[in-house]
Amino acid sequence: MIFKIPVKLKDNPYAIAVGHGILGRLPGLVGALKLGRDAVVISHGRIQRLHGRQLSAAFAKAGYTVKVLNVPQGEKSKSASCAMDLLKKISAYDVDKKIFIVALGGGVIGDLAGFTAAIYKRGVPCIQVPTTLLAQIDSAIGGKTAIDLPTGKNLAGAFYQPCLVLADTAVLKTLDRRQVRNGLAEAVKYGIIGDPKLFSFIEAHSPKLLKGDVKSLDFIVRRCAAIKAGIVAADEKETRGLRTVLNFGHTVGHAIEAAGSYGRYHHGEAVGLGMRVAGRISAAMGLLPAEDELRINRLITAVGLPQRITGVGLARVMALMQHDKKFSAGHNRFVLARKIGRVTVVSDIPSGIITQSIRAYL
Ligand SMILES: NC(=O)c1ccc[n+]([C@@H]2O[C@H](COP(=O)([O-])OP(=O)(O)OC[C@H]3O[C@@H](n4cnc5c(N)ncnc54)[C@H](O)[C@@H]3O)[C@@H](O)[C@H]2O)c1
Ligand SMILES: [Zn+2]
Missing domain, CATH: 3.40.50.1970 (Rossmann fold)
Structure with a gap:
């Protein structure tokens, strides 16, 4: 069908x-x-x-x-x-x-x-x-x-x-397991940015998903593709700021990926770490309840993604982050979570909170 x-x-x-x-x-x-x-x-x-x-x-x-x-x-x-x-x-x-x-x-x-x-x-x-x-x-x-x-x-x-x-x-x-995990990082992201039911589905089915269970993967693909289709239709060329939410976990994630010279971490692994950091910043800013941060971290672990940033240093990650599109002239901009299924874009986060949040995972 x-x-x-x-x-x-x-x-x-x-x-x-x-x-x-x-x-x-x-x-x-x-x-x-x-x-x-x-x-x-x-x-x-x-x-x-x-x-x-x-x-x-x-x-x-x-x-x-x-x-x-x-x-x-x-x-x-x-x-x-x-x-x-x-x-x-x-x-x-x-x-x-x-x-x-x-x-x-x-x-x-x-x-x-x-x-x-x-x-x-x-x-x-x-x-x-x-x-x-x-x-x-x-x-x-x-x-x-x-x-x-x-x-x-x-x-x-x-x-x-x-x-x-x-x-x-x-x-x-x-696909090998590492590639499945890589994709699951993005699926978790879709759950956080707009679909609590998808998030719960991945929580309930993570062992099956990791084994490549077709029925569960089919559900994930349909649901995630529909979310992305909706966001793209609303903001085709990223001019209205709506596509920005797709970057949840990516600001720090991209920097971690680049700091590892694109060899140490696959994209999804770096995004998994980036989502942990984004969750930490969200909680430190008083936006995300502690139990939601815990659920996010548990799910990232359950889908087999790394728990700590290893082999790359804080200074390098911070320096690379300055190149991000969302950083300009000393200002920063992050997609942060308010709860599972709802995110918000926040500018000018104190750099101390960013460094502490990365340090929490070093
Ligand atoms: N255009 C966009 O909006 C967008 C968004 C995210 C990522 N990207 C880009 O996507 C790229 C990463 O994509 P990726 O993670 O799919 O990596 P990839 O295309 O390198 O594929 C990963 C590996 O999986 C193997 N593979 C692919 N399909 C397979 C299958 N069915 N069975 C067995 N092996 C298979 C490939 O040979 C490859 O070795 C990056 O270049 C990134 O910049 C683009
Ligand atoms: Zn991505």
Whole structure:
């Protein structure tokens, strides 16, 4: 069964299709969009072997031509040289065709392929087929595409909405545990920012979720994708401040990730630590009741995320935080929790409270 979540954008509305074992249904869904008959699948070798062949076969059976372009695995592929390489290959292939791009992979592939689709011929249709939990509930939705520059992550990019997102929860079976935990950090975040029932669901099902139980993961993907779809529809290009709440735990989280040179901590692990710190700041500011802070910390532990910040120092984390978009000219801005399911944006928090709150987890 396919569960469809609408992303209600004024100019370019699209759907997120969620379901178990629905990868083979993609050609049918694409057909209804009348995009063309030539699919260019951007992926990498491992995903291709695990899930891509099935997808290519389904496209071929439905009468599409399929060109697969694999890039190396990992964040290093989100580079200008990799994007350029793809552009050259696509342009050489794209003769007498009407192509659309299919991003098959985690957030790295989604960001890179989305960026490539945005700039090739000033934009060709893009379908996101996220294969990690993080990508299914977060990165594939909302049209943020990017590559990294030597000076920092995601520094070159565009808002470019996909025409369709297809999240097949069956592909999550092949994810390793660390990747599942990584995605669960974002799911916990959605619970804190706006969905107490989702939070309670993760509390009740964390052992099952960690084991990759499909039914529980299916519920999480649908619920989180719907929350993200709603926020994106209300603030497509992050101009109204509504998308900001998605950054809960990310201000400190990003700094921890960067302090570990993107190797020590995965994104979700750093965000888990960032959420602990954000909870501590919220409580220290008198916003969050102690029992809610405790519940947040217990759940972050229950989904297998780190309990302490190790191997990176306070001074480095503080210095890196100054680069955050929400910090400018000596002012700071944090998404803080008032209770589970409700957050607020607070500016100019005393730096002593921030340092004490980070120190609490060192
Ligand atoms: N655009 C956005 O809004 C947004 C939001 C959050 C994160 N991001 C970006 O997303 C990226 C991180 O994404 P990620 O966490 O998905 O990492 P990733 O894309 O690197 O994938 C993680 C690993 O999982 C493997 N993998 C993917 N799907 C698999 C499957 N079904 N089975 C087995 N292995 C599989 C990949 O090969 C890779 O090694 C970062 O570059 C980040 O900047 C973007
Ligand atoms: Zn995140």
